[in-house]
Amino acid sequence: MSHHYPHLLSPGRIGGMALRNRIVMAAMGTNFAAADGHCTERLIAYYEARARGGAGLLVLETSAALWPSGASMPNTVGFSDDRFLPGLRELTNRVHQHGAKIVAQLNHSGKMAQEDTAAGRPIPVPSPIKPSRSDMFNVLTGDEIAHFIKGAAPDGSGPNYYEMTPEHIAIIVNGFAEAAARAQRAGFDGIELHAGHGYLLANFLSPYTNRRSDHYGGAVENRARFLVETIAAVRAATGADFPILVRLDANEYRIEGGIRLADCVATARLCERAGADAIDVSAYGNVAHSIAFTEAPLVHEPGGFISFAEAVKHAVSIPVIAVGRIEPDVAERAIAAGDFDFLAMGRKLLADPDLPKKLVAGQEKSVLPCIYCYICVSQIFINKPVCCAVNHNTGREHDSDLLARTGAPKTMLVVGGGPGGMECARLLAEQGHRVSLWEKDADLGGTARIAGLAYAPNETLVHHLAGAVHALPIALKLRTTATRENIAALDPDHIILATGARRSAPDIPGKAQRHVFDGDELRGLLFGNNRAALAKLPPLQRLVLHVGRWSQILRNIRLLRLLSKLWMPISRDVVIIGGGLVGLELAEYLVERKRNVTILEPGAAFGPELAIVRRARVLHELRAHGAVLHKSVEEIEIGARTVRFSLGGEHQELACSQVIIALGAQPDDSLLKQLSAGRAQVHQIGDCRRVGYIDGAMLDARELVQRLQQEC
Ligand SMILES: Cc1cc2nc3c(=O)[nH]c(=O)nc-3n(C[C@H](O)[C@H](O)[C@H](O)COP(=O)(O)O)c2cc1C
Numbered sequence: 001m002s003h004h005y006p007h008l009l010s011p012g013r014i015g016g017m018a019l020r021n022r023i024v025m026a027a028m029g030t031n032f033a034a035a036d037g038h039c040t041e042r043l044i045a046y047y048e049a050r051a052r053g054g055a056g057l058l059v060l061e062t063s064a065a066l067w068p069s070g071a072s073m074p075n076t077v078g079f080s081d082d083r084f085l086p087g088l089r090e091l092t093n094r095v096h097q098h099g100a101k102i103v104a105q106l107n108h109s110g111k112m113a114q115e116d117t118a119a120g121r122p123i124p125v126p127s128p129i130k131p132s133r134s135d136m137f138n139v140l141t142g143d144e145i146a147h148f149i150k151g152a153a154p155d156g157s158g159p160n161y162y163e164m165t166p167e168h169i170a171i172i173v174n175g176f177a178e179a180a181a182r183a184q185r186a187g188f189d190g191i192e193l194h195a196g197h198g199y200l201l202a203n204f205l206s207p208y209t210n211r212r213s214d215h216y217g218g219a220v221e222n223r224a225r226f227l228v229e230t231i232a233a234v235r236a237a238t239g240a241d242f243p244i245l246v247r248l249d250a251n252e253y254r255i256e257g258g259i260r261l262a263d264c265v266a267t268a269r270l271c272e273r274a275g276a277d278a279i280d281v282s283a284y285g286n287v288a289h290s291i292a293f294t295e296a297p298l299v300h301e302p303g304g305f306i307s308f309a310e311a312v313k314h315a316v317s318i319p320v321i322a323v324g325r326i327e328p329d330v331a332e333r334a335i336a337a338g339d340f341d342f343l344a345m346g347r348k349l350l351a352d353p354d355l356p357k358k359l360v361a362g363q364e365k366s367v368l369p370c371i372y373c374y375i376c377v378s379q380i381f382i383n384k385p386v387c388c389a390v391n392h393n394t395g396r397e398h399d400s401d402l403l404a405r406t407g408a409p410k411t412m413l414v415v416g417g418g419p420g421g422m423e424c425a426r427l428l429a430e431q432g433h434r435v436s437l438w439e440k441d442a443d444l445g446g447t448a449r450i451a452g453l454a455y456a457p458n459e460t461l462v463h464h465l466a467g468a469v470h471a472l473p474i475a476l477k478l479r480t481t482a483t484r485e486n487i488a489a490l491d492p493d494h495i496i497l498a499t500g501a502r503r504s505a506p507d508i509p510g511k512a513q514r515h516v517f518d519g520d521e522l523r524g525l526l527f528g529n530n531r532a533a534l535a536k537l538p539p540l541q542r543l544v545l546h547v548g549r550w551s552q553i554l555r556n557i558r559l560l561r562l563l564s565k566l567w568m569p570i571s572r573d574v575v576i577i578g579g580g581l582v583g584l585e586l587a588e589y590l591v592e593r594k595r596n597v598t599i600l601e602p603g604a605a606f607g608p609e610l611a612i613v614r615r616a617r618v619l620h621e622l623r624a625h626g627a628v629l630h631k632s633v634e635e636i637e638i639g640a641r642t643v644r645f646s647l648g649g650e651h652q653e654l655a656c657s658q659v660i661i662a663l664g665a666q667p668d669d670s671l672l673k674q675l676s677a678g679r680a681q682v683h684q685i686g687d688c689r690r691v692g693y694i695d696g697a698m699l700d701a702r703e704l705v706q707r708l709q710q711e712c
């Protein structure tokens with residue numbers, strides 16, 4: 001066997017469904033369906049790619065059993081009518097062609113049914129909804145707030161809830177059963193009942209939202225009655241052999257009196273007794289708290305829910321599926337130890353649909369890593385189609401085959417070895433072009449190296465892309481600056497400029513002082529390669545950095561991240577001017593290293609470039625570590641030991657020993673101007689065209705390569 005995953009890659013079984021391995025693609029809403037609930041080619045091609053990539057089982061995204069009622073996204077797959085059958089059949093056929101199985105996640109979103117709110121339809125709940133205060137408004141930008149307000153019912157009145165009677169419950173149970181029978185007729189291998197994540201079935205399971213005094217409320221057996229009746233009705237409608245999976249929450253974070261592990265374990269037992277074939281163990285976090293989403297279901301802590309799956313596994317004899325940022329090697333050991341039976345992955349399969357196939361082939365090092373930037377799920381938050389920051393083919397599988405070999409190879413020069421440049425070089429080389437990649441620094445990565453220092457997952461991407469560049473026939477030249485002369489010598493057909501942004505600090509009074517660093521200087525300081533920045537340091541610090549640089553230690557991001565916990569040339573009390581992506585990630589890095597950080601942001605919002613969910617997490621972490629954040633700050637002035645500014649018309653003064661100006665990133669088109677007179681076609685991608693950081697650079701690379709593919 002050429003791989004290291006004998007248990008994870010061994011065949012498995014859920015009820016009568018035989019699976020080629022233990023890898024499950026977790027349900028993920030995409031917004032790829034048509035607005036009328038039909039499957040689109042985009043949606044089908046996206047799932048087909050994950051089936052081709054080798055997963056044993058795909059769980060279709062949250063789908064509305066009673067469509068349009070109960071939908072949480074504007075583009076939700078419908079199961080409520082036979083008119084949906086042709087598209088659903090096409091989907092299951094295409095998935096089956098690649099040896100994967102697929103189950104439909106049937107749901108009613110209950111109090112989270114945004115589409116019912118937007119359309120003014122009444123929304124079923126077990127008990128009257130308790131008012132709750134949200135801190136989300138501290139995180140959202142003005143545009144985002146406007147977007148959410150727009151979705152609050154046609155007359156702006158908000159959701160119209162009604163307390164369900166037993167008759168209402170019976171109608172929905174029946175709706176689930178009919179939808180399951182339809183899924184069976186459409187060729188699905190089973191269904192997953194979504195009884196988690198704050199949706200309707202979970203609203204009954206949760207003692208917080210279910211305060212009924214009839215036989216659907218109170219003890220766990222009563223709270224689970226709706227779910228148990230649904231399982232029984234689905235079983236009756238689909239026969240003995242149709243697998244029924246149930247997704248449960250093992251915890252409701254930040255909900256006092258919500259579901260706890262003991263409830264989940266008891267409910268799992270009841271589900272098993274009612275005829276369920278597997279339990280998929282997830283969790284939920286109260287979305288009124290901006291941080292909660294990264295606690296659950298999109299757990300930030302690696303393997304954060306494994307102990308929940310273990311507890312359920314001990315209580316039932318049907319298979320248990322674990323989920324939540326679990327690495328394949330961790331799952332391998334856990335499955336071997338009998339802690340759970342299947343590994344569900346969400347984000348990792350958005351980033352690299354071929355992950356399972358690569359594990360089988362012993363090529364785990366070539367897996368494109370998720371960088372936990374939360375862009376995918378933030379798209380769903382704002383009702384947009386899902387995408388992936390590191391893989392812009394996700395959701396465009398129907399569009400074109402970017403890796404198709406070209407019949408007309410061209411000479412391509414990519415200037416700049418950041419993520420956009422590397423991705424562009426990789427795609428062009430895969431297509432068979434003659435590719436050169438020039439980078440002025442000694443290492444690939446560009447500003448993503450500093451992003452990698454600040455946020456470790458970013459480094460995995462730099463590492464992955466650099467590995468791909470080295471593995472392909474790409475003529476890589478480091479420490480090479482592009483000039484008219486060396487470009488003329490290469491005589492390329494196309495020049496792709498991926499040279500990044502210019503980072504010169506705006507004119508803030510006092511910025512010329514020795515204790516003030518701009519973005520480029522700071523980067524040079526941390527990597528020890530910027531003379532101007534080093535010259536500002538005291539002699540001893542300079543010496544340490546020279547030694548670090550001479551010994552090559554400062555080239556290793558991972559090591560640098562570790563060493564910087566012991567020492568770095570940043571003093572105790574730091575003011576960061578600029579609360580955008582760069583300033584926030586830098587602050588996160590500094591507070592983790594016990595620096596006292598104050599952020600002064602001239603604009604009205606922090607980190608608008610960060611995806612909502614990641615932004616919420618960073619802001620929460622910063623505040624929890626004691627960082628002070630001020631926005632809408634005016635009249636900033638840097639003194640010798642202080643920074644003065646005005647806030648809401650009031651003048652303030654802060655003591656500090658170092659100031660970092662994380663403002664002023666501008667697209668840099670200087671090279672474009674120099675080169676546009678030559679024979680080659682010149683293109684720009686990434687921050688030198690439009691500041692868009694890793695996500696923008698990767699997207700630009702893909703779009704340019706696609707355009708060139710169509711033209712060549
Ligand atoms: C973009 C996105 C959409 C999601 N939509 C759903 C959904 O429709 N139904 C569901 O049960 N969970 C949904 N989830 C949660 C995932 O199924 C999974 O539990 C979670 O992402 C944790 O797994 P991971 O760390 O492997 O990504 C979604 C997650 C993401 C990233």
Ligand code: SF4
Nearest residue numbers: 370371373374376389
């Ligand atoms: S968008 Fe970010 S978090 Fe989501 S799958 Fe892609 S890399 Fe991971």
